[in-house]
Amino acid sequence: MWRDLAPIGRDKDSGGYRRYAWTAADADCREWFKAQAESRGLTYELDRNGNQWAWLGDPNAGDAVVTGSHLDSVPDGGAFDGPLGVVSSFAALDELRARGVEFTKPLALTNFGDEEGARFGLACVGSRLTSGKLTPAQAAELRGMDGVSLPKAMEAAGYDPEAIGADPERLSRIGAFIELHVEQGRALDLSGDAVGIASAIWPHGRWRFDFRGEANHAGTTRLVDRRDPMLPYAETVLAARREAELAGAVATFGKISVEPNGVNAIPSLVRGWLDSRAADQDTLDQVVTGVEKAAREYADKHGLDLTTVRESFTPVVEFDHALRDELGRILGTDGEITVPVLGTGAGHDAGILADRIPTAMLFVRNPTGVSHSPAEHAAEGDCLAGVSALADVLEGLACR
């Protein structure tokens, strides 16, 4: 399976994947999923939002156990983010069939569409539509860099954009959703474990900092006469790093816009975007309040104006505690939870669905922690450990 998927949507020069929603590469990935489903005698379904399903047992029986992830990618993404979860789902089913287990509940494998949001700028479109968190009207407003709207892109790929929308009936069939994913960090590498269980997706947000000063000549304006917004901005970047370190969180200024943006001009405006994430809301508030307070002090010191705006915010997503503990017992020793349980700063379809259905995640060790890059990697042995863990979980949930 891994070999079949490897060439699809891969850029020759970067070696990274460009599998964007509703493109030819995406269609090839979907063809692959359908073929895998059919070759195993599973009932294939494409839902109204373009998510793919492969059923073993009666889809309408209820209390189904579902596992899967996504096949699309970020620009120049790695091979593992998404596909590892989908391939592991099929491999886990093969493993369970080899074990000769008997299923007492329906099982479904799934590929959620447009998880990365690389084309239309919004992540998890397939699961957001299904859960009603993205309305058809909002989806119609989404437009790619190529100017093509989401409905037009779906139509061009042979789907009916009129059909999209919330699908509570489908969600009501599901008793548990498990997403296996490559870890996008180094917690498992540091703990020395091949597989871990997710506890929660960290709350995260984006804040814009506008430092306003006065544009002037870089050669003739004496230092004491300057009102240079780059100085408090630079100090604020360092403050963000300091606050994050103190709190055990992360904070990043990764985007900046400068006016007039001239090499020989003192800036009149420096606009920086802070992305910050932490294990819990209080910690995140503490970091952002600390950065804002520092920025205010630096701006005052230089006699400049500062405005801050929160542009987006996603609260913490706690995965279902009962399901998480059950996974821990299934994968643990003698009923004790011995597998690491870890939080993550990255978003997933499982996070979108978590307040609708009981949801859990398994992470597979990523030795460098690198993700969203062609360098993303997981060792074959760890991937196989992931398949085996997923098979154990599915057996525990769907065969008793």
Ligand SMILES: [Zn+2]
């Ligand atoms: Zn992913």
